[in-house]
Amino acid sequence: MDSDYVDFDDVLPHVGEFGTYHWLLFFGLAPAALNLALIYFVQFFITLQPQHWCAVAVLQDAGLSAEQRRALSVPFTRNSLGAEVQSSCQVYDVDYLGLLQGGVTTANTSWPVRDCHAWEYNISTSGNYHSIVSELNWVCEKEWYATLAQSVFFLGAVFGGLLFGWAADRYGRVPVLVATNLLGGLASLLTALSTSLADFLVYRFVAGMVFDNIFVMMYVLVLEYVGPLHRTLVANLSIALFYMGATVALPWLAIWVGNWRLLTAISAVPMIVSCCAHWILPESARWLLSQGRVKETVKILKTIAHLNGRFIPAKVLDGLETTAQQEAEEATSKQLSASIFDLFKTPRLRRTTIAVSLLWMLLSIVYDGHARNVANLPLDVFVAFTVASATELPADLFLILTLDRWGRRWLAFGTLVFSGFFSILTLAFPDNALAVAVLAILGRFCVNITYNIGLQYAAELLPTVVRAQGVAGVHVAGYLAALLSPAVVYMATINPLIPLVILGVASVAGGCIALLLPETLHRDLPQTIADGEQFGKDQNFCYFPCLVQDKQSTQPLSLGEIGQQPSFIRHRASMRASLRGETYRSSLIRHRPEVIYIPIVDFKMLP
Ligand SMILES: *[C@@H]1O[C@H](CO)[C@@H](O)[C@H](O)[C@H]1NC(C)=O
Ligand SMILES: *[C@@H]1O[C@H](CO)[C@@H](O)[C@H](O)[C@H]1NC(C)=O
Numbered sequence: 001m002d003s004d005y006v007d008f009d010d011v012l013p014h015v016g017e018f019g020t021y022h023w024l025l026f027f028g029l030a031p032a033a034l035n036l037a038l039i040y041f042v043q044f045f046i047t048l049q050p051q052h053w054c055a056v057a058v059l060q061d062a063g064l065s066a067e068q069r070r071a072l073s074v075p076f077t078r079n080s081l082g083a084e085v086q087s088s089c090q091v092y093d094v095d096y097l098g099l100l101q102g103g104v105t106t107a108n109t110s111w112p113v114r115d116c117h118a119w120e121y122n123i124s125t126s127g128n129y130h131s132i133v134s135e136l137n138w139v140c141e142k143e144w145y146a147t148l149a150q151s152v153f154f155l156g157a158v159f160g161g162l163l164f165g166w167a168a169d170r171y172g173r174v175p176v177l178v179a180t181n182l183l184g185g186l187a188s189l190l191t192a193l194s195t196s197l198a199d200f201l202v203y204r205f206v207a208g209m210v211f212d213n214i215f216v217m218m219y220v221l222v223l224e225y226v227g228p229l230h231r232t233l234v235a236n237l238s239i240a241l242f243y244m245g246a247t248v249a250l251p252w253l254a255i256w257v258g259n260w261r262l263l264t265a266i267s268a269v270p271m272i273v274s275c276c277a278h279w280i281l282p283e284s285a286r287w288l289l290s291q292g293r294v295k296e297t298v299k300i301l302k303t304i305a306h307l308n309g310r311f312i313p314a315k316v317l318d319g320l321e322t323t324a325q326q327e328a329e330e331a332t333s334k335q336l337s338a339s340i341f342d343l344f345k346t347p348r349l350r351r352t353t354i355a356v357s358l359l360w361m362l363l364s365i366v367y368d369g370h371a372r373n374v375a376n377l378p379l380d381v382f383v384a385f386t387v388a389s390a391t392e393l394p395a396d397l398f399l400i401l402t403l404d405r406w407g408r409r410w411l412a413f414g415t416l417v418f419s420g421f422f423s424i425l426t427l428a429f430p431d432n433a434l435a436v437a438v439l440a441i442l443g444r445f446c447v448n449i450t451y452n453i454g455l456q457y458a459a460e461l462l463p464t465v466v467r468a469q470g471v472a473g474v475h476v477a478g479y480l481a482a483l484l485s486p487a488v489v490y491m492a493t494i495n496p497l498i499p500l501v502i503l504g505v506a507s508v509a510g511g512c513i514a515l516l517l518p519e520t521l522h523r524d525l526p527q528t529i530a531d532g533e534q535f536g537k538d539q540n541f542c543y544f545p546c547l548v549q550d551k552q553s554t555q556p557l558s559l560g561e562i563g564q565q566p567s568f569i570r571h572r573a574s575m576r577a578s579l580r581g582e583t584y585r586s587s588l589i590r591h592r593p594e595v596i597y598i599p600i601v602d603f604k605m606l607p
Helices: 008-015 020-046 057-061 066-073 096-101 144-171 173-192 197-210 213-223 228-257 260-274 285-290 294-307 314-334 340-344 347-376 381-390 392-406 408-428 433-461 464-482 485-493 498-514 529-534 545-553 559-564 574-578
Strands: 051-054 076-078 084-086 090-092 113-115 119-122
Touching: 008 285, 008 294, 008 314, 020 144, 020 173, 020 197, 020 213, 020 228, 020 260, 020 294, 051 090, 057 066, 057 096, 066 090, 066 096, 066 119, 144 173, 144 197, 144 213, 144 464, 173 197, 173 213, 173 260, 228 260, 285 294, 285 464, 294 314, 340 347, 340 464, 340 529, 347 408, 347 433, 347 464, 347 485, 347 498, 347 529, 392 408, 392 433, 408 433, 408 498, 433 464, 433 498, 485 498
Parallel strands: none
Antiparallel strands: 051 119, 076 084, 090 113
């Protein structure tokens, strides 16, 4: 390598790190966040289950009011909390015409009952509109249909995540963004037309396929253009504003529209409109560069610089071109295009990949397990929920203060070990309900922090050329592992402490695995598979960024010096120190715990 080594991060300051163009990207995230909220939450609003009871045609014809009909035909039953409620699925099996003629107005509990085949709904209990559930009578023995659809949606998300993640590394971010929007729009329109369980499942599967990527592509594109100093602002603030805005508005839209088919069809509109991205958005310059498409990169960079009122010196552009060409040649001589399998071909990268997948799997089990285990705690559900929500702010603050100071590795280790410690400590207080509950919540709080670290850590460890598909693969491994958590939680039927002990042991194991990973704080993200293999080779086991940070920033390296070192140990001068920081963390993902809860059809409920 010669001393003109110039890479994308060197050009970014000349393009303008935050100008007009970046405001455009900031607002460009709005439709993406809206589409994400729509594709995921619309399903919730179209499968609401209104209050229902058996319909008796004779009584309706006789002109009785709903109260009168129920008083005569609906038996009582006990709900899961043990309270007496009117049955939603059973009806007295008697001759109603005869009763009416005899002047009987109230039921006799000794009458025989039977399951009913037709229902009446009180739609004012769910937004005053019929959902697909009340339209197709997915109640009582068919109640699990809606849950099944949710599982199928996530199954689609697993397939789509892998497929589109791969496609984005291979064909670019913009084509995948357009494809996911088109497919999402189409799936929503078709969902609006579905008339049976089978259609609905197929269309929800397709909708599931684009879930995440319909947003993540835009998010990655924006992050790849924004300078480190403004990354937190652009990424997190825009998501907070637009995603929250969309989710807050959606329920009211549902009520205002008042028709599940229309609502689903309307949700397709922004997705289809978003396909215009094809003509408006430039491809990610970082990605183009990684593909060796330097001419296109330079053209895009010049346009952006122009928009931002800046000028890129010819020397810098020339340097970028030479560097990129060299790297592209190196890359093509070694491999044509990288795939997820390249992560397993060389020993260090293989170890990192396996370790990060294992870490993520354990994290998923523990995170999901704690969330589910709340029901087993000797604590009022509302209180537990309130306390858990109240811990969110301290968790966020803790991360903001420590993650870019102490690094990912020891922080992940520490939070997991503490989580495990709190969970296992419950063994010391088998009879003290309050202590068990407090310790369980503390354990959950710690693993929550690790979960957020893990999201970012995985994205930082995997090389750019396979980042999208690698992260998708790791997340899929996590989804699969999370399928075990209901089984863990179920062991509470033997002894309520068993789930906590298992979760505790899994946490500590995960903490130890985190120590096998290289630290990513203050490091350039690995670009190629070769970078990934070399990544962290210079760190020893006890490496702790906090202790070495000062030494580095007092000796900023010149551009020339940087160029002479292999890219994986190029420590950049202070301005870029934060680049490695917040890359893939987003409050969106943090505020979306549902993602990890794969709804599992309760097989006891199957007929
Ligand atoms: C329907 O639900 C509303 C709101 O919960 C309630 O006020 C009303 O009495 C219910 N109507 C019937 C017929 O049960
Ligand atoms: C864990 O994080 C989720 C969001 O990611 C939040 O809703 C939940 O309240 C948190 N739980 C605890 C115990 O901090």
